Amino acid sequence: MLRTVNRVALGLVGLVLVVVGGAVLAVGLGVAPPSWWIHDGPHDVLLSTAERTRWRDETWWWPSVLAVLTVLVLLALWWLVSILRRRRLGEVLVDTGDGAGALLRGRALESVLAADASRLDGVSHAHAHLTGRRDAPEAHVRLLLEPHVDPGDTLDHLTTESLTHARESAALKALPAEVRMRTAKHRAERVS
Known part of the structure; x- marks a missing residue:
């Protein structure tokens, strides 16, 4: 059961990454995006200057961002190791x-x-x-x-x-x- 859950979750994460990455690549190459898409064109940025500097003066913001990203990376590495580790000798x-x-x-x-x-x-x-x-x-x-x-x-x-x-x-x-x-x-x- 755990193997099935791992494969389904890995497949969903991979599908989301391929769709979002392909859409960003297509917009970057000049394909007109739909009106609801987060980017307007190939020269649009992910975060504007106002969005990037909004929390600059808050002392808790950057440590919180780094802590969340660190936890996400560690969880992803743990998941990868648990999937690749062979539990049983073939x-x-x-x-x-x-x-x-x-x-x-x-x-x-x-x-x-x-x-x-x-x-x-x-x-x-x-x-x-x-x-x-x-x-x-x-x-x-x-x-x-x-x-x-x-x-x-x-x-x-x-x-x-x-x-x-x-x-x-x-x-x-x-x-x-x-x-x-x-x-x-x-x-x-x-x-x-």
Whole structure:
């Protein structure tokens, strides 16, 4: 959902910038603007001298303008970085031993790792996703544990079984993992 909102918002901002920029360029090249347009012709300015000097004597005006512009630039940069940052690894490079290598879909390895972890004793649900580079992936595993399970034993089994199996299957030198565990909460039931 967040990806869709980002794409729609980015598309709208881009469309507005293209339309306004194209209209200003057209007026600058001599196309007659409509009567409601902010510019009258190619030699018109965006802000007149009176509009530019109107708030000059106010001490709060320029710091406020600079603060608002700084916040807008920082928000735009944060948005750009959040869109460009890859949250999930698309593919993993598997060393086949012949020097060529093969590509394994990241989601396939994630689903196998999650399925393997969910088969551990006392794990009611497991979720895994991969980040990092395709030749050095990192696993992020979330486990939902049953109330009677010892987290230390579960972590040991996850490390020695599921993560080791995934690392060896993909022929990786290392598969660092971040594991987050939660205990499932059961509602009390009335016994009659």
